[in-house]
Amino acid sequence: MxxxxxxxxxxxxDGYRIKESDPIHSFMPFMLPxxxxxEAVMSELIELTKIMEYVxxxxxxxxxxxxxxxxxxxxxxxxxxxMRPKMNYFYKNKRLYxxxxxxxxxxxxxxxxxxxxxxxxxxxxxxxxxxxxxxQIHTQLEKxxxxxxxxNKDDGAxxxxxxxxxxxKFILNIFMGFINFLxxxxxxxxxxxxxxxxxxxxxxxxxxxxxxxxxxxxxxNFGTNSFFVLIGERHNHPYYDxxxxxxxxxxLNLGLTIDERIADGTYFANTLKIIRQLINNPELLDIPxxxxxxxxxxx
Numbered sequence: 001m002x003x004x005x006x007x008x009x010x011x012x013x014d015g016y017r018i019k020e021s022d023p024i025h026s027f028m029p030f031m032l033p034x035x036x037x038x039e040a041v042m043s044e045l046i047e048l049t050k051i052m053e054y055v056x057x058x059x060x061x062x063x064x065x066x067x068x069x070x071x072x073x074x075x076x077x078x079x080x081x082x083m084r085p086k087m088n089y090f091y092k093n094k095r096l097y098x099x100x101x102x103x104x105x106x107x108x109x110x111x112x113x114x115x116x117x118x119x120x121x122x123x124x125x126x127x128x129x130x131x132x133x134x135x136q137i138h139t140q141l142e143k144x145x146x147x148x149x150x151x152n153k154d155d156g157a158x159x160x161x162x163x164x165x166x167x168x169k170f171i172l173n174i175f176m177g178f179i180n181f182l183x184x185x186x187x188x189x190x191x192x193x194x195x196x197x198x199x200x201x202x203x204x205x206x207x208x209x210x211x212x213x214x215x216x217x218x219x220x221n222f223g224t225n226s227f228f229v230l231i232g233e234r235h236n237h238p239y240y241d242x243x244x245x246x247x248x249x250x251x252l253n254l255g256l257t258i259d260e261r262i263a264d265g266t267y268f269a270n271t272l273k274i275i276r277q278l279i280n281n282p283e284l285l286d287i288p289x290x291x292x293x294x295x296x297x298x299x
Contacts, residue, residue: 012186014193014224015097018089028261029094035219035226040260043215044272046073046279048234048250054282058134065142067134070206073231073254075133075285076278078102078125081201081227082289084271088201089262090224093184096262099224102127104137105197106204108148119148119158120197127289134285160195183223198223208233208252215255226262230255 010017020026032038051072058067081087081102088099102125107118121144125136164172182188193199198220207214208231217228232253238246254275258268277295278284284293 010095012092012097013188013190014101014199015090015092015099015186018096018098020096025096025261025264029091029096032261033094034221035091035259036221038260039219040258040265040268041216042256042258042268042272044254044256044276045237046252046254046276047237047239048252050280051282052250065138065145067138069234069252070209070231071134071137071141072279072282072285073229074104074123074137074204076275076282077202077204077229078104078137079133079278079285079289080271080274082125082127083274084267086263086267087227087258087271090226091259091261092186092224097224099201101125101201103200104202104204105200106206108145120195121145121148122195122197122200125289130288132286132288134282180222196223198225200225202227202229204229204231206231215253217255217257219257219259226259228257230257 005016008017028038048069051069055067055069055072085098088102090097090099103122104125105120105122108121121141123137123140123144125133129136131139164175167175179188179192188199197203203217203225205217205228211233213233214230215232217230219225219228230253232255234250234252236248237251239249240246256272263271274295287293
């Protein structure tokens with residue numbers, strides 16, 4: 001992700017204008033203007049042995065809010081976005097932008113019950129902070145979960161939606177038309193961008209926490225979100241060595257849905273390698289964003 005720079009002509013409140021040099025990608029938003037028409041779907045099997053060892057070690061000090069595999073995956077995704085800035089690109093009004101920040105959003109259930117309410121959680125990372133990615137996600141999620149489950153508070157977006165849904169439909173349609181008008185021109189209110197889940201870097205859904213097997217989730221034409229991640233249920237998976245011997249190890253599936261216009265297949269493939277390497281070496285997530293980390297050249 002680029003360092004904060006002076007706003008130039010064509011920039012948005014939430015993104016820097018990127019001028020396409022590739023004719024194919026320059027033409028694609030005119031040929032396929034909707035984000036949902038450009039979904040690239042990928043799946044990655046994650047072996048969990050090292051994550052589980054890492055989480056156990058982090059929890060040896062018995063923190064009040066335990067570290068989990070979800071924290072590790074969120075931190076790995078955020079670190080990857082920092083290292084692979086095109087994963088933070090988005091198209092709006094047929095123009096390409098780089099988001100000015102790294103953020104993640106997800107749903108938090110108040111309780112694991114059918115009739116339990118849901119609220120949105122948004123975590124914004126500070127790449128210039130001395131705090132590591134894993135510490136940033138852990139610290140912010142602790143505050144969010146306490147607020148939602150202990151104090152029974154809603155997030156800003158849920159509060160706003162609760163008010164808007166009480167309006168007559170024609171007024172709500174006018175309001176959303178106005179929001180889209182501002183968004184297409186890059187002048188959407190900063191406070192709206194701050195609380196809206198569809199204006200963040202990546203939307204994550206931990207379907208494994210509710211014992212649901214799913215590897216695909218659509219993107220949305222509303223907003224600017226180009227990246228959706230599904231985290232599957234933990235299970236035992238067979239791994240084979242060179243001699244054909246099999247060993248059952250804990251694993252889960254990651255399902256990734258990406259707007260294919262933001263980069264090419266090679267870029268996505270190399271991005272997946274980095275996600276895999278960070279998860280296989282979770283101690284790298286204890287290093288601040290700006291610190292250099294050595295990644296494997298080949299997988």
